[in-house]
Amino acid sequence: MTRAPKAPSNFDLNGQGQLSEDNRWVIMEKLIPWSEFEVEYAKNFTSSTGAPAKSFRMALGALIIKERLGTSDAETVEQIRENPYLQYFLGLSGYSNEAPFDSSMFVYFRQRIGVSLVNKINEKMVKNQTEVQGEEVEKKSSDLSEPKNQGKLILDATCAPADIKYPTDLGLLNQAREHTEKIIDALHNQIQSPVKKKPRTYRNRARKEYLTLAKKRKPRQKERRKAIKKQLQYIQRNLTNIEGMGELQLLSKSHYKMLLVVAEVYRQQLSMYEKKEHSIPDRIVSLKQPHIRPIVRGKAGKSVEFGAKLSASCRNGYVFLDRISWDNFNESGDLKIQVEAFKRFTGFYPESIHVDRIYRTQENRASCKELGIRMSGVRLGRPPKNLSKSMKKQAQSDERIRNLIEGKFGEAKRRFSLGRVMTKLDNTSETSIAITFLVMNLSALLRQAFWLFFGLFHNKNLF
Structure with missing residues (x-):
């Protein structure tokens, strides 16, 4: 593992000059508290054998570069190989024309750097850059036994869509049937017994029956149910044959995992077909990503x-990921936890909370009132007949403030990768989502650093 240079001027460019201090990657490198989390990251490595592990700075830096540039894993490695500033950002001591790691390492980086660690880095990074403001607030409130409520807390929830095909019942059953056919083929090839014949699957007939309905623009409900019933029968026949063949231990891990997923999809679809329903708890909508749920x-x-x-939550213009789940949940239950997180981060409770209607429950209103926090929106119950001008003005102001977090979500989905999560595993997807929020705050801090640098440069020219 190479040590990070103390300054960009020490970065070896093979005699071709030196790095510029005002480059964005040089500035961002100074904003991230790399050394404070090296020990926590090192806990992932319990064995001393094998190839030396990549450093925490290289792992986190690679994920930040990928999210910042919006490139694929392979393209990110190429960008790092070609750009000395990116290599400096990763902590290398000098420029090298060889890639520091293979693109497949991104999966391990996401698995080793979990959501909790990314959130800690995000909060620490923002807190380090706002310590001066925090010290001023402490000086102003030092005479008070307990600091007054200060600042604004903005809360909201959203969904990070995964990169999957739009699921339909018939489409899922067709995919499940095809996977059972592949499992039968693989199991038959592993057994290699001349006595046992491979079970018939009727795959051509099943495929033709599926396409007959899938190609119709607006099939009738009876036709759809009939097609679903046929696919269910094909899957049931294949699952029975797989069970009869035995020797499931000969299957590969991927085939065995898919067999379990297909069996659960069959159970869910059969239950919905028999009950004539369109919903079921923990419904699987993707065979290759069974952790995804409809939100x-x-x-x-x-x-x-x-x-x-x-x-x-959005605090002082910075956005933080408080909770992530693959199951649907009511975000109003997170308000108390988010308020306490604001208190730990700033040292005092917020003066006001800006939320939409779903958060304005009686329990949340009572909790905010007890802490002296004003919640945006009108009170519960029948609305007053005549709203005063001050109340209308306050409501409009609250709504404008709440739009800030909506804008942050829009930025995350349009400028960054929150609009379509391309990672496939549940833990790697969660890390990818958390990295998005970290990079958004890093970009905001970078803009502030550029303005500060521009101001110092302008004042220097004046004198």
């Missing part, structure tokens, strides 16, 4: 999204 959003154009639901 009902109720918004125009996207009533249902498929991915992880997350609850976030």
